[in-house]
Amino acid sequence: AQTVTQSQPEMSVQEAETVTLSCTYDTSESDYYLFWYKQPPSRQMILVIRQEAYKQQNATENRFSVNFQKAAKSFSLKISDSQLGDAAMYFCAYDPGNQFYFGTGTSLTVIP
Amino acid sequence: DGGITQSPKYLFRKEGQNVTLSCEQNLNHDAMYWYRQDPGQGLRLIYYSQIVNDFQKGDIAEGYSVSREKKESFPLTVTSAQKNPTAFYLCASSTGVEQFFGPGTRLTVL
Numbered sequence: 613a614q615t616v617t618q619s620q621p622e623m624s625v626q627e628a629e630t631v632t633l634s635c636t637y638d639t640s641e642s643d644y645y646l647f648w649y650k651q652p653p654s655r656q657m658i659l660v661i662r663q664e665a666y667k668q669q670n671a672t673e674n675r676f677s678v679n680f681q682k683a684a685k686s687f688s689l690k691i692s693d694s695q696l697g698d699a700a701m702y703f704c705a706y707d708p709g710n711q712f713y714f715g716t717g718t719s720l721t722v723i724p
Numbered sequence: 725d726g727g728i729t730q731s732p733k734y735l736f737r738k739e740g741q742n743v744t745l746s747c748e749q750n751l752n753h754d755a756m757y758w759y760r761q762d763p764g765q766g767l768r769l770i771y772y773s774q775i776v777n778d779f780q781k782g783d784i785a786e787g788y789s790v791s792r793e794k795k796e797s798f799p800l801t802v803t804s805a806q807k808n809p810t811a812f813y814l815c816a817s818s819t820g821v822e823q824f825f826g827p828g829t830r831l832t833v834l
Contacts (some may be wrong), residue, residue, distance in 0.1 A: 657825035
């Protein structure tokens, strides 16, 4: 079975500081995609960042970057210079090619 | 503007009634998905369709039904057989690489 584990139900970070959200997944596939989605209080799901498993280089989108460790099946999200607008639920997702598998989410609080 | 619309935003149902949630997309995506979101459980896949007139069950399909008669539309029916239907429902469509989500429908059973 494909599973995605987010072991941190809640995290908090001081504004302007850096926080890392953890995600591990289980798969026997060699080629797949990994994603981080953000869900603010509006509940609209927003793509934060995407990583292709065949790429060794870690993906980066402005203040958001990932640490992708394929052998360890780990995919953590680092948010730098945290802003109040970063407060949300963050979901890690794994896609082997035909459907997405989501983790249970991490609720991020940003402290002013 | 291209996107995914879901209606209604809030829906109330009496026990024993079937109800249909609407999902429409104008992104020209072949694949569409329905998820259920409950507190502490993330998103769970109900049904998905990768092409018109074809769909597959996800992890929690019992008590739900779908149709895919048009590329743009993927309605979800919550039947009276669904024992605990109160939840937030999200529809998505996909390029094959990324999923795009609608704004969701909050269903409450009274």
